[in-house]
Amino acid sequence: MSLILHNHPPNPLHTNFHINKLNFPAKFDLKFTRRKVNRNVDRSFDRRDYRRFVFVTQAKAAYVEGENVDVNVDGVSERLLKLVKFVTAVLPGGKWWSFDEEVEIAQIAKPVTLVRALTRMWALIATDRWVIFAAFTALILTALTEISIPHFMTASIFSAQSGNTTVFYRNVKMLIILSLTSGICSGLRGCWFGIANMILVKRMRETLYSVLLLQDINYFDNESIGDLTSRLGSDCQQVSRVIGNDLNLILRNLLQATGALIYLLFLSWQLGLCTLAICSTLSLIMLRYGQYQKKAAKLTQEYTASANEVAQETFSLMRTVRVYGTEHKEFGRYKSWLEKLADISFRTSAAYGIWNCSFNTLYHSTQVIAVLMGGMSIMAGHITAEQLTKFVLYSEWLIYSTWFVGDNLSSLMQSVGASEKVFQMMDFAPSDQFTSKGSKLPSLKGHIEFRNVSFSYSSRETAHVLKDINIAVDPYEVVALVGLSGSGKSTIVNLLLRLYEPTSGQILIDGSPLKDLDIKWLRERIGYVGQEPKLFRMDVRSNIAYGCTEDVTQEDIEQAAKQAYAHDFISSLPDGYKTIVDDDLLSGGQKQRIAIARALLRNPSILILDEATSALDAESEYNIKGVLSAVGENKKRTVIIIAHRLSTIQAADRIVVMDRGQIIEMGNHRELLLKDGLYAQLTRRQVNAVG
Numbered sequence: 041m042s043l044i045l046h047n048h049p050p051n052p053l054h055t056n057f058h059i060n061k062l063n064f065p066a067k068f069d070l071k072f073t074r075r076k077v078n079r080n081v082d083r084s085f086d087r088r089d090y091r092r093f094v095f096v097t098q099a100k101a102a103y104v105e106g107e108n109v110d111v112n113v114d115g116v117s118e119r120l121l122k123l124v125k126f127v128t129a130v131l132p133g134g135k136w137w138s139f140d141e142e143v144e145i146a147q148i149a150k151p152v153t154l155v156r157a158l159t160r161m162w163a164l165i166a167t168d169r170w171v172i173f174a175a176f177t178a179l180i181l182t183a184l185t186e187i188s189i190p191h192f193m194t195a196s197i198f199s200a201q202s203g204n205t206t207v208f209y210r211n212v213k214m215l216i217i218l219s220l221t222s223g224i225c226s227g228l229r230g231c232w233f234g235i236a237n238m239i240l241v242k243r244m245r246e247t248l249y250s251v252l253l254l255q256d257i258n259y260f261d262n263e264s265i266g267d268l269t270s271r272l273g274s275d276c277q278q279v280s281r282v283i284g285n286d287l288n289l290i291l292r293n294l295l296q297a298t299g300a301l302i303y304l305l306f307l308s309w310q311l312g313l314c315t316l317a318i319c320s321t322l323s324l325i326m327l328r329y330g331q332y333q334k335k336a337a338k339l340t341q342e343y344t345a346s347a348n349e350v351a352q353e354t355f356s357l358m359r360t361v362r363v364y365g366t367e368h369k370e371f372g373r374y375k376s377w378l379e380k381l382a383d384i385s386f387r388t389s390a391a392y393g394i395w396n397c398s399f400n401t402l403y404h405s406t407q408v409i410a411v412l413m414g415g416m417s418i419m420a421g422h423i424t425a426e427q428l429t430k431f432v433l434y435s436e437w438l439i440y441s442t443w444f445v446g447d448n449l450s451s452l453m454q455s456v457g458a459s460e461k462v463f464q465m466m467d468f469a470p471s472d473q474f475t476s477k478g479s480k481l482p483s484l485k486g487h488i489e490f491r492n493v494s495f496s497y498s499s500r501e502t503a504h505v506l507k508d509i510n511i512a513v514d515p516y517e518v519v520a521l522v523g524l525s526g527s528g529k530s531t532i533v534n535l536l537l538r539l540y541e542p543t544s545g546q547i548l549i550d551g552s553p554l555k556d557l558d559i560k561w562l563r564e565r566i567g568y569v570g571q572e573p574k575l576f577r578m579d580v581r582s583n584i585a586y587g588c589t590e591d592v593t594q595e596d597i598e599q600a601a602k603q604a605y606a607h608d609f610i611s612s613l614p615d616g617y618k619t620i621v622d623d624d625l626l627s628g629g630q631k632q633r634i635a636i637a638r639a640l641l642r643n644p645s646i647l648i649l650d651e652a653t654s655a656l657d658a659e660s661e662y663n664i665k666g667v668l669s670a671v672g673e674n675k676k677r678t679v680i681i682i683a684h685r686l687s688t689i690q691a692a693d694r695i696v697v698m699d700r701g702q703i704i705e706m707g708n709h710r711e712l713l714l715k716d717g718l719y720a721q722l723t724r725r726q727v728n729a730v731g
């Protein structure tokens with residue numbers, strides 16, 4: 041049996057695991073490894089322990105395989121084994137080069153073949169196929185003209201040497217025509233391929249972005265923003281290189297290599313075959329190298345996305361990071377991904393070195409063979425010096441073209457590797473909400489009913505967030521949801537907005553199942569203010585009018601802002617309603633007031649306020665209470681309000697008290713105080729806290 045020695049003392053935890061797996065009888069008790077488990081490996085695992093470990097492991101492995109093993113781990117053989125292990129690991133194909141473990145972890149997407157990737161790209165660019173045709177025409181012309189130049193160049197030199205003026209000028213004329221044609225076509229080729237590239241990146245981003253926008257909210261619960269922006273940004277850019285760069289150069293060089301090979305075989309088939317053999321060896325090496333690059337690209341892509349994710353999270357939580365002084369820790373998190381990237385890059389650079397070394401050796405071998413065999417043929421009178429010069433020039437051309445093909449092929453493989461995740465994401469089906477055509481009611485009165493509704497979030501299916509909820513809200517009623525944090529209040533609202541589907545039970549709006557209604561139509565009639573409203577980076581006016589389908593005037597906007605008690609502070613901003621704001625420029629209360637104005641502007645039939653007053657000062661809250669009671673008195677809409685500050689919702693028609701996903705009390709403020717349940721308890725607590 042063979043034993044692999046570790047470079048470092050083995051981790052006793054791992055040892056324990058492996059040995060337990062081998063299932064030894066009692067005589068091979070593992071007291072030794074267990075004793076080590078809780079101790080620091082580096083300090084406690086000394087050389088003697090190491091030998092004991094080796095002995096125990098060998099003996100046990102031998103026991104399992106029924107062999108007798110002569111355990112020999114003296115210093116010399118140990119070092120020799122280490123050296124052998126190191127050398128075999130770093131040799132091409134050795135363990136050091138392997139990405140297998142990591143690739144397995146990152147292998148989320150179905151592998152994409154080159155043909156499949158090209159088919160997908162073609163589908164994206166097909167409407168502008170003329171660009172591709174123009175680009176390929178220019179490419180073919182460039183390749184043909186360029187490959188003809190060495191022939192006429194050599195012919196010109198040798199005709200000048202032989203004093204044949206007519207032939208000389210004819211060749212020079214051809215050289216001028218070819219050089220001009222090749223220059224123009226090369227420029228056109230670059231330009232058309234650049235345009236094709238731009239179209240492809242644009243279409244890919246459009247497609248991916250539109251697919252992502254139509255995903256279920258569940259999807260965004262599980263994905264990180266950094267990851268998604270990375271797919272849209274760097275991955276799409278990388279994939280687009282296939283047409284704009286890789287394929288273009290591969291085809292050009294392939295054409296030139298074929299032309300050069302035919303010419304070489306025509307000049308001397310023996311020399312031609314020798315060069316072909318060298319180029320085939322080069323092709324095999326580059327094929328292997330290309331596969332390696334593809335794997336590396338996939339990992340690089342994953343690690344880059346993870347690094348982006350960390351940076352994105354840190355920047356968005358910069359205030360928290362600063363307050364808790366965790367800059368160093370965040371740097372460490374980011375750096376750990378950079379180190380992984382550097383590790384991949386280190387191995388790919390080493391692989392590139394091997395590839396380059398093979399190329400150079402083979403390239404010079406071609407020259408030596410050409411000069412040796414060609415020189416012998418000249419001496420034997422089989423070929424002329426002009427033919428040999430042409431041969432050397434074309435064989436150089438052939439090998440360089442092969443090298444370029446290889447170089448671009450590995451880049452192509454990288455791009456194809458990067459395309460896997462992007463194409464997989466492009467295939468995501470849109471959420472059912474966007475595919476099913478729901479019905480529109482003649483008008484929305486605002487009757488809401490939850491019938492035996494239960495719910496769990498898909499990311500935590502075992503946690504039953506809502507259990508058998510039954511509640512009916514009449515049109516124009518103001519209903520408040522209260523309860524301890526985590527009792528499921530926001531989840532009720534999420535289901536009402538159809539951000540998630542109930543696990544069981546049914547929600548009815550004006551008597552129609554929510555699932556059967558046109559969700560866009562319904563959402564246009566619902567005003568919603570979330571717990572921590574976010575603003576878009578645009579002016580205040582546009583933020584208030586956001587998502588409003590009807591044409592709104594400045595008066596409408598100001599009216600909504602006045603109702604939300606936002607007009608005064610907006611007027612005091614430098615450019616009033618035209619001031620550009622974003623999430624960081626306004627206070628929490630100001631953002632909430634803008635969000636309330638946004639909700640009121642749509643004149644919704646159902647208004648949902650999820651802790652919309654939590655960040656307001658006492659005066660604003662008092663004013664908003666005024667708005668709410670006016671809403672109640674005007675009887676224009678159904679209002680669902682969630683509040684922790686119970687003083688805000690005393691005027692509600694009905695208060696629903698929730699506890700651990702269930703409704704435990706229901707009634708108006710007075711009734712619930714008399715009941716002396718959780719609501720009364722919470723109210724007393726808040727009054728005492730203020731007192």
Ligand SMILES: Nc1ncnc2c1ncn2[C@@H]1O[C@H](COP(=O)(O)OP(=O)(O)OP(=O)(O)O)[C@@H](O)[C@H]1O
Nearest residue numbers: 261497499500505524525526527528529530531532
């Ligand atoms: N997107 C989500 N994925 C998984 N679990 C979630 C998600 N959103 C909320 N939860 C869990 O569901 C439970 C109910 O959350 P919910 O936000 O509805 O409570 P809440 O009563 O509104 O709390 P709060 O008053 O603190 O806002 C909590 O245990 C929460 O951790």
